[in-house]
Amino acid sequence: MPRLTVNDHPVEIALDPRTPLLWGLRDAANLTGTKYGCGVGDCGACMVLVDGEALRSCLITLGECEGRTVTTIEGLSRDRSHPVQQAMVAEQAIQCGFCTPGIVISAAALLARNANPGEAEIKVAIPNLCRCGVYPRLVRAIQLAGRVMRREETLSAAPAPGITVQDAARAVPAMNPTIDQGDPR
Known part of the structure; x- marks a missing residue:
């Protein structure tokens, strides 16, 4: 079982070391921000940082990541402040x-x-x-x-992830009036 550090946490992934890192992250670690796009390294949807280098996680195996540090989009910044x-x-x-x-x-x-x-x-x-x-x-x-x-400019924070359906309905009630009426759907 490959041992690596994922988003600053040591993990041991109970999958075959020949498994692509992508599937270890998505299936075993439930880090689904890393996307499966093409599976052959063309699209970059599965990009992660491995020891600080951007790599396509569909092309690198769990075994090749043994002892290395992996950062996914979830580990880059949980509050979208990067x-x-x-x-x-x-x-x-x-x-x-x-x-x-x-x-x-x-x-x-x-x-x-x-x-x-x-x-x-x-x-x-x-x-x-x-x-x-x-x-x-x-x-x-x-x-x-x-x-x-470079501290030449500043940006305000992006909204926190996870707006609720009820909050979205209150923001735009005409889009889904049944939620405003207390419909549990």
């Missing part, structure tokens, strides 16, 4: 959100190496595919996150 997360919201660089965790991880790795990347460096360092096509906004978001990391 500069990349903040900048992605500020620049509206999120559409459907499926690829977002992998992009955030790739961008965080880039900015850890260089907090002032140019557009060309960003395009090379972010191999993630986004079907919604947020690329121009993504470049702006990463540059904004870099400015925040």
